[in-house]
Amino acid sequence: MKQIIYITILSINFCFLSCQDNKKKEFYSIFNGKNLEGWNGDKTYWSVKDGILIGEVTPETILKRNSFVIYEKEQPENFELKLEFRISTSGNSGVNYRSEKIKNKPFSLRGYQSDIDGKNKYTGQNYEEKKRTTLAYIGEKVIIKEMPDSIPLSNIRKNVKRNCWQTRDIVASLGDKKELKATVKNNDWNTMHIIANGNHMQHFVNGVLMSDVIDLDTQNRSEKGFIGVQVHVGPPMKIEYKNIRLRHLN
Numbered sequence: 001m002k003q004i005i006y007i008t009i010l011s012i013n014f015c016f017l018s019c020q021d022n023k024k025k026e027f028y029s030i031f032n033g034k035n036l037e038g039w040n041g042d043k044t045y046w047s048v049k050d051g052i053l054i055g056e057v058t059p060e061t062i063l064k065r066n067s068f069v070i071y072e073k074e075q076p077e078n079f080e081l082k083l084e085f086r087i088s089t090s091g092n093s094g095v096n097y098r099s100e101k102i103k104n105k106p107f108s109l110r111g112y113q114s115d116i117d118g119k120n121k122y123t124g125q126n127y128e129e130k131k132r133t134t135l136a137y138i139g140e141k142v143i144i145k146e147m148p149d150s151i152p153l154s155n156i157r158k159n160v161k162r163n164c165w166q167t168r169d170i171v172a173s174l175g176d177k178k179e180l181k182a183t184v185k186n187n188d189w190n191t192m193h194i195i196a197n198g199n200h201m202q203h204f205v206n207g208v209l210m211s212d213v214i215d216l217d218t219q220n221r222s223e224k225g226f227i228g229v230q231v232h233v234g235p236p237m238k239i240e241y242k243n244i245r246l247r248h249l250n
Helices: 002-024 157-162 177-181
Strands: 046-049 052-057 067-071 079-087 092-101 109-117 126-129 133-136 140-144 168-173 190-197 200-205 208-215 226-231 237-248
Touching: 052 226, 079 092, 079 109, 092 126, 092 190, 092 237, 109 190, 109 226, 133 140, 133 208, 226 237
Parallel strands: 140 208
Antiparallel strands: 046 052, 052 237, 067 226, 079 190, 079 237, 092 109, 092 226, 109 126, 126 133, 140 168, 190 200, 200 208
């Protein structure tokens, strides 16, 4: 009898853990649409209205540096992130992930970013904020090789025009750049889907793969970190996000 009870308890525990594990594999909302619970940002720029996370820069609140609202409840490692965005023509924003906070600079992040801009020059590219800069432009599949020890990371941004990060190896085209850009809707809602699995990162906009990066640079790549969305320095702008959902991968 004791053996039967023991086996029953084990079965119940196994089912419970299995259900919990399955839950982790499903998409779940990380933005409640009501307030900034779980998120931390400068309320001068970030607010919530009618289920939408709004980032807005006005003529009276021009930025001196980029400002993020950061999801602080967890720092995902391998995951899929889905959301919808709408941006003004003058807007510049992006979705950061696997990012770290920058000391002494409130609401700043350093790390991978799926770029978004109202003029649709960069939407979907992989740009590494405050670090190695552009990893893959729109339409590129890129392998980032190990950064040579002879190139200090502090010098990378200063020498972008000279392509000092010669570790960027374009291995394939994802399609014609103009055709890819044409799939993004201006002044309307678009979907973004980010997949970060191991050292492989893919950015989809409206279901279309815009950039694909395999990061072999063990010195500088990031394997986990914060998610955040951005308002950028420049003219007055507005960026809106909704239906922000996350799913963990094994």
